[in-house]
Amino acid sequence: MNKQTISDIEVDGKTVFCRVDFNVPMKDGEVTDDTRIKAALPTIQHLTGNGAKVILASHLGRPKGEAHDELRLDPVAERLSDLLGAEVLKSDEVYGQEVTKAISEMERGKVLLLENVRFDPGEEKNDAELAKHFADMADLYVNDAFGAAHRAHASTAGVAEYIPAVAGFLMQKELEVLGNALTDPERPFTAIIGGAKVKDKIGVIDNLLDKVDNLIIGGGLAYTFVKAQGYEIGKSLLEEDKIDLAKQYMEKAKENNVNFVMPEDVIVADDFSEDANTKEVSIEEIPEDWEALDIGPKTRQTYADLVKDSKLIIWNGPMGVFEMDTFAGGTKAVAEALAGTEGYTVIGGGDSAAAVETFGYASDMDHVSTGGGASLEFMEGKELPGVTVLNDK
Numbered sequence: 001m002n003k004q005t006i007s008d009i010e011v012d013g014k015t016v017f018c019r020v021d022f023n024v025p026m027k028d029g030e031v032t033d034d035t036r037i038k039a040a041l042p043t044i045q046h047l048t049g050n051g052a053k054v055i056l057a058s059h060l061g062r063p064k065g066e067a068h069d070e071l072r073l074d075p076v077a078e079r080l081s082d083l084l085g086a087e088v089l090k091s092d093e094v095y096g097q098e099v100t101k102a103i104s105e106m107e108r109g110k111v112l113l114l115e116n117v118r119f120d121p122g123e124e125k126n127d128a129e130l131a132k133h134f135a136d137m138a139d140l141y142v143n144d145a146f147g148a149a150h151r152a153h154a155s156t157a158g159v160a161e162y163i164p165a166v167a168g169f170l171m172q173k174e175l176e177v178l179g180n181a182l183t184d185p186e187r188p189f190t191a192i193i194g195g196a197k198v199k200d201k202i203g204v205i206d207n208l209l210d211k212v213d214n215l216i217i218g219g220g221l222a223y224t225f226v227k228a229q230g231y232e233i234g235k236s237l238l239e240e241d242k243i244d245l246a247k248q249y250m251e252k253a254k255e256n257n258v259n260f261v262m263p264e265d266v267i268v269a270d271d272f273s274e275d276a277n278t279k280e281v282s283i284e285e286i287p288e289d290w291e292a293l294d295i296g297p298k299t300r301q302t303y304a305d306l307v308k309d310s311k312l313i314i315w316n317g318p319m320g321v322f323e324m325d326t327f328a329g330g331t332k333a334v335a336e337a338l339a340g341t342e343g344y345t346v347i348g349g350g351d352s353a354a355a356v357e358t359f360g361y362a363s364d365m366d367h368v369s370t371g372g373g374a375s376l377e378f379m380e381g382k383e384l385p386g387v388t389v390l391n392d393k
């Protein structure tokens with residue numbers, strides 16, 4: 001990586017403003033999944049262990065510049081404290097006198113978590129005043145918030161204008177794993193793209209067609225491609241204005257000698273519900289009033305075989321409506337294949353990560369990215385503002 005990291009810089013005696021992505025799922029005031037908090041621990045422990053005062057900043061949800069009690073970071077501070085086995089100070093302010101006082105009274109090796117930075121209207125506007133307030137608190141900026149690296153906000157980008165700025169370990173790992181996968185891939189290289197966000201993912205497909213050996217399409221995304229091939233898809237998910245693009249991509253796949261793999265059979269349902277009537281049909285036979293909500297058994301086998309024979313597999317987006325047991329089989333089969341392959345496996349995207357977690361395969365994956373939107377934009381070849389602002393090596 002051509003950006004400086006915390007390994008390149010002395011932190012002893014420094015006050016560090018460290019942006020993390022603690023945008024974690026919560027229910028009734030409790031953190032329900034602490035993956036993102038755990039992922040930031042190596043950076044936090046490196047800083048505290050090497051004599052820095054650590055100021056942590058994160059967003060939670062989308063409060064749009066106003067304080068909302070249910071989006072305060074107190075439960076996150078509590079969980080972080082449990083994980084660190086050490087006290088975590090928590091401020092109710094994003095910046096200001098209370099914060100300044102807490103920092104000046106803090107000992108080295110201690111951690112202070114600021115309030116949800118999106119309570120301040122300047123955060124998402126990348127307001128220079130707010131960025132200066134952040135920079136004034138510290139000697140060094142560390143960005144470890146890979147999940148928010150595609151946002152140009154005051155705490156993810158603006159602050160880096162004023163003090164030295166380096167990447168944390170999580171940021172470094174995410175960029176290296178995803179970067180290596182894309183720039184110097186082991187082959188056969190297979191990408192599996194599914195889910196429902198056709199608009200968001202179509203750009204990734206374009207970029208991946210220049211890099212992969214196999215491009216496997218599943219989930220709701222598949223049916224725009226099936227339609228583009230001239231088959232009827234009943235009431236399955238369709239992005240009408242992307243049909244021409246889908247055709248272009250299938251052409252591009254041929255030109256680039258990419259094995260473009262689509263479902264050959266599917267599970268169709270007469271209703272979008274768990275107890276709908278279902279049947280297995282070939283892709284040419286989707287009935288008019290039915291919708292395809294999962295890939296069928298032959299397709300699962302084909303996809304699993306390709307995964308088994310690949311050296312590198314990137315997976316983004318479930319193969320079916322996996323939240324309903326009736327349509328979870330395809331996603332489960334692909335997750336199982338990834339868990340069993342000897343190839344290197346990379347999972348990106350909130351729902352795919354949740355699926356491997358739900359099915360108990362998370363620990364069998366080589367890398368489960370903490371960024372959904374961020375990993376997609378990275379794979380699309382877009383610049384991530386939260387990375388661009390960091391100091392070059």
Ligand SMILES: Nc1ncnc2c1ncn2[C@@H]1O[C@H](COP(=O)(O)OP(=O)(O)O)[C@@H](O)[C@H]1O
Nearest residue numbers: 195196197219220293317320321349350351352
């Ligand atoms: N055949 C399908 N029809 C409709 N929705 C689908 C289908 N297959 C998957 N989905 C839905 O796609 C959603 C996930 O899509 P997406 O957000 O693009 O994935 P990710 O978060 O992994 O990037 C899930 O809620 C799932 O129910």
Ligand SMILES: O=C(OP(=O)(O)O)[C@H](O)COP(=O)(O)O
Nearest residue numbers: 021023147148350371372373374
């Ligand atoms: O959860 C996040 O994005 P993700 O769901 O795409 O991984 C990040 O914390 C970014 O949050 P945002 O999309 O509100 O800027």
